[in-house]
Amino acid sequence: MLDAHRLALLAEVAHAGSIAGAAQRLSFTPSAVSQQLAKLERDVGAPLVHRNPRGVTLTAVGEALLTHAETIVGELLTAERTVRALLGEEPAQLTVGTFASAGATLVPAALAGFREAHPAVALRLLDLEPPDGYGLVSSRELDLLITHHYPGAVLPDPRGLERSLLRSERFRLILPVGHAKAAVRRLTLRGLAGEDWISGSPGVPNRVCLEQLADAAGVRLRVAHESRDYQVILALVEAGLGIAFVPESVLERAGGARIEVRDAADAHPARDVFLVHHKRPGRLVTEMADRLRA
Incomplete structure (x- = not known):
């Protein structure tokens, strides 16, 4: 039977991304963590991590075992909290x-x-x-x-x-104050295809969403500036460097931001x-x- 303490250690290593990080969180030495991890690998009969200069990544077996390790650790903590609650402890x-x-x-x-x-x-x-x-x-x-x-x-x-x-929150189109397209009554992605856009890097959710919208509209959009941080995106739009879609909740805190807020007739994104x-x-x-x- 696999040792629950070693499974908990695997979860710590996975969450920390390194043996040294897990050792610091557990108040162990890196050598002790490595030894326990090696014993778990012997128990399993397969390597669980790939060691590299930047830390560790899990093998396929390690990833599969991690899901069970997290559940086991969670159940043990749930049991402890249940007892504490019965004893009247917050x-x-x-x-x-x-x-x-x-x-x-x-x-x-x-x-x-x-x-x-x-x-x-x-x-x-x-x-x-x-x-x-x-x-x-x-x-x-x-x-x-x-x-x-x-x-x-x-x-x-x-x-x-x-x-x-x-x-669920919809996204709004934001443009710099005075932007020529801000005066257009019916904005569309096709009409904005020549603009500089601001979005996350490839693979980031807001970029994936923007690319999906562009594909549906049959256009190719040019992302000139990349950021996943909506406060940075707001600042770049304010500076006149491009246009973007941002969640409505971000605009609730935008205050006196110098931007124009519009909707695109052919795109209604939401998250x-x-x-x-x-x-x-x-x-x-x-x-x-x-x-x-x-």
């Missing part, structure tokens, strides 16, 4: 993972309200770009994950977790924002989820 910490724009718009008020209601519970916020984070929820390193899905992207397997829709947690989330996780929905 969890010491609540950890939330979120992507950047949700961290700026949805999260602050929810965290502030939670802290006021539960001053003894330490709050921890992790910045995670989707699709990262599902494994951290499985292993209970995260109590609650806020993640998104763009058109054209693959929605990850929830891996036995509970995933619920928090909101779904999800909450992910264990099927037995616990009272405090449920309360935080309710605060986010509110």
